[in-house]
Amino acid sequence: MFAYLLASGLTLGALYALAAVGLVIVVKATSVVNLAQGEMFMFGGFFGFLFHVQLGLPYVPSLLLAVAAAFLMGGVVYRAAFRPLMKSGLVSVLLASIAISFILKGVARAIWGGVGDYVPFPPMFSGPPVQLGGVIVLPQQLVVLASSLALLIGFASFFRFTETGKWMQAMADNAKAATLVGIPIDRLQHLTFALSAGAAGAAAVLMAPLTQLYPDIGFGIFVKAFAGAALGGLSSLPGAVLGGFLVGLIESFVAGYVGSKYQDVSAFVVIMFALLFLPRGIMGGAAMRKI
C-alpha cells in the first residue's frame, strides 16, 4: 500500500508543484497572488485538447503548441488586465485576477463546454499499466513525473543561468533597486505572467489524461497549488516545488491511512498549518526586519 500511495502522491505532487511554480514566479515578480492561475491551467489544457483531439496532432507537438498558446495568453492577459492596474494597488490587481478567472471560465464554457461533461483527453501512451518494482503505475503517471521534473529543471536553469532569469531574480529581490540599475521591470513582469501561464499550460496537458478537462477544473488546482506554495514559501521556487510534492503526498497518505473522507480537506489543513506555524513557508527564509 505504501508504495502505491507514494507513486500516486508523487504524480499528484508533480502537478501541484508545476502549478505552484507558476503561482510563485508571479508573486516574486509582482507581489500578487494571481487568483486566475487555475483558469490559466484550465485554458492551457483546452489548448492541448484543441491541438491533440480536435485537430488530431500528435501528443508532443500538441503539448508544445499548448504551452506556446498559454504563454501568449498569459502575455495578453497581463497587458490587457494586470498592467493597467499595477499601480492602482494590491486590491485592484486581486480583483482583476478574479475577473479574469471568471472571463476565462466563461469563454471555455462557450467554446468547449455546454453539455456538462468532462472531456476525456487521450494519454501520450495508451496501454495497460506497467510494473515498476512492486508497484503498478499508469504509463501517463511516468510521463507526468518525468516531464514535470524536466520542466522544473528547465525553470531552475533559466533562473540560474540566463540573463533574463537573473534579472527576474533581481526584480523579485528588490524591484526598486532593479529599476535603478536599468532592469526593464515592465518587460520582465510581462514575461513572468507569460511564463507562469506557459507552466500552467504544460502542467494541464500533462495531467489532462489523468484529470480530464472541464471549465471548472481551475479552482481545485489553484487551491492545491496555493497550499503547496504556502507550505514551501510563496517567494521561493524550490519551496514551491517541495510544497507541491508535499501536498500531493499528504493528500495521498492521509486518504490511504487516515481515511478517504480527509483527502480533500488535507490541502486546507496544510494552508492553515503554513499560515499559523510557517508564515514564510519551509524555504521562504527568515522574516526580514525593517529598519
Place this chain on the structure above:
Amino acid sequence: MTRFSRLAVVPLLLSMSLPFATAAHAETGVTDTTVRIGQLGALTGPGYFTGKLVMDGADIVYKEVNKAGGVNGRKVEMVRQDDRCDPAAAIGAAKKLIFDDKVFIIHGGGCSNASIGAFPEIKESKVPWVIFASVADSLTSPTTPDIFTTALTASIESASQLEFALSKGAKRIAIISTRDAWGRARYEALMEDFKKKGIAPVADEEIGAEANDATPQALRLQQAKADAVLLVTFPKAGAALLRDAAKIGYKPILIGTTAMGDLPVLAKQVGSPGALDSMYAISHVRYMPEDKEMADWRRLFTQYYPGETMSIYHLLGIASAQVVVEALNQAGKDLTRASFVKAMDKIDFKSTIYPGAIACTVTDHQCHKHAAFVQLVDGRISTVATTSLAK
C-alpha cells in the same frame, strides 16, 4: 356609422366571439379542442440534456397523438420554459407557466436542484406536475396530492443498487460516495437499506466529486475485500476509481447510479482497457435508442428531428409522455385538474420503454420502481437485468 359599416360589424363581432366560444371550458389550460401542457426544464446550459432532450422526446408522443386526433378530441399544445438547471431561474420559469401561459399541467423537471427551487411555487398553485427526470426524493416524499414522478427517485435507485449487488451473489458489499447534497441523500437512503437488510457495508469510503486520483480509495476497498462496490458518485470521480482499481488489479462488481449511465463515455474517461468489465449502472429505461425494439421511435425521431442523434434522454421523454397521455385519456372528456389527478392516482401503465409498469397510488406518487441495469457489451450499452421494488 353608415348602414354598410353597421352590417360589417356583425360578422366581425361574430368572428371575434368564435374563439371565446370554443375556449369556453371551466378549467385553466383546457378548451373543447385543446389542452395546454407546460414543459419545465433546462433548455440551455450544461443541464440541457435532462430538459430539452427529454422535452423533445415527449413532443414526439404529443405530436403523434395530435396527428391521430388528440386525446378525447383535444389537441395537445406544448409550451416550454427554461429553468437553466438553476433554482432561481426555475421559480421564474414555473411562475411563467402557471400565470402567463396558464397551463393545465406541468410535465417537466430535469435537474433536481432546479425542481426543488420550483417546488413551493408549483405546490401552492395546485397545478398538477408530472416530473419526468428529477430524482430528488423530497419532490414526492412526503406525497403532495398534485405532484407525481415517472423518474426513478434517488432512494429507489439506492435500494436497487443494493438489491442488484445481492442478486449477483455479493457477500461483502462496500460503498464509495460523494457527500454533497446529491450524494448524501442517496448515501443516507442506502445506509437505511443496509440496515433493513440486516447487513453492514464492509467499507464506507468517500470521494470528492472532482477527484483526480482514487488510488487510496481503491486500495482501502481492496483491503476490505469488498466483492461489490456501490458507487454513489459522479462520472468524473467514478472514472478515477475505475481506472485506479484496474491499475492495482482490483476487480469487484461495480454498481453505479443513473449518473454513470453513459458507459461508452465513461469508458473513454477511464482510458484503461477492461476497466469496465464488471461495471453496471442503473438506467431509467429498459432499452437503448439503437435497440431493435425502439425502431419505430427511432423512425419518428428522425422524422421530427432530422440530423440529430437520438439519446436515452429522448426515450425518457417519450416514456413519460405516454404516461401523461394515458392519464389524460383516463381523465375523460370532462377534463379537469381534479380528474387528471384522480387518473394519475390510480394509473398502472404498462410501458414498453420503462423496465416495468408506472403505477401510482393515492399515498405513493413515486410511480417508477423498476430499475434496469446496463453494462457495456462490445462497446454498446445493453440491459442485462432489471430489479423491482414494487410491492
